[in-house]
Amino acid sequence: MPELPEVEVVRRGLADHVVGRRITAASFTGARVARRHIPGPVDLAHRITGLEVTQARRRGKYLWLVLSEDGHPVHGLIAHLGMSGQLLVEPADAPDEKHLHARFTFADGDPELRFVDQRTFGGFALDDLADDGVPHQIRHIAPDPFEPVYDQAAVVRRIKASDSAIKRMILHQGVVSGIGNIYADEALWRARVHGERPSSSLTKPTIARVLEHAREVMAAALVQGGTSFDALYVNVNGASGYFDRSLHAYGQEGRPCARCGTPIRREQFMNRSSFSCPQCQTRPRVRRRAG
DNA sequence: CGCTAGACCTGACGGC
DNA sequence: TGCCGTCAGGTCTAGC
Secondary structure: OOOHHHHHHHHHHHHHHOOOOEEEEEEEOOOHHHOOOOOOHHHHHHHHOOOEEEEEEEEOOEEEEEEEEOOEEEEEEEEEOOOOEEEEEEOOOOOOOOOEEEEEEEOOOOOEEEEEEOOOOOEEEEEOEOOOOOEHHHOOOOOOOOOOOOOHHHHHHHHHOOOOEHHHHHHOOOOOOOOOHHHHHHHHHHHOOOOOOEHHHOOHHHHHHHHHHHHHHHHHHHHOOOOOOOOOOOOOOOOOOOHHHHOOOOOOOOOEOOOOOOEOEEEEEOOEEEEEOOOOOOOOOOOOOOO
16 A cells, blocks of 8 residues: 555654654564564564664665664664555554554553554564675665655666566566656656656656656655555554545546546456556557567 | 465445 | 455565
């Protein structure tokens, strides 16, 4: 569910409500929520107990809490929200949620931090931090468009060199991170490019425009607290964003394109739905084949 | 190497 | 009312 803007809203909540506090206990309700931590949930809980949260960081859709001892960073507690994960800051006496999977308590008492995840595609892992402060386990995730180390010219070159569809490339978290199905469709609509166009057939300025639109639409969504269609996506206080009102393509099947009035179409691509304007975003003429 | 399909889960919704 | 199929914001991997 959550893409970069929604995850950034959560990161800011963690920065406001969790950074600066010392963990006194952690519990995980099962192995699945800690499946990325090979030694298991008990080891994970044991190893973070007593450490202080000194930073809340994010790359793309991945979050991590920098955990320190005596002021020195020792670990990164990686969190991914998957499709339905929520990190909630709540009083300890709030009733347990149906899909509560983790609980963290702190030396200064209330509030505690909870991880609630209906589908448990999300979860936690503990890892060391590399020299640049990024946990080793997410080294394969490329910088997102809001990071200082993001090199758009390099991303454009890499995409231009690929014969893959442009939508596949901007969804590829190893090329550029943070973009998911919603913002991919919105960026492509804004750039008037059909997602199945082979990347190599696009000019570098066009590829750059797609990426710039992706960054802009995510920045606009962030201002509005992210995109939420229902109660599944919320910030750490349980509140929803309202960028869904500003979507032009995603989920808009049959509604008139805001530019030309043509009904937005829905197609299957990469085993998921894609939304686009048939008039503004013409399909590639031929599906190229090797040979 | 790149791509596809499938797996991992639960719940909401529409049709019958 | 229930049953069944479909769909959902993500990621990972087995197998071509």
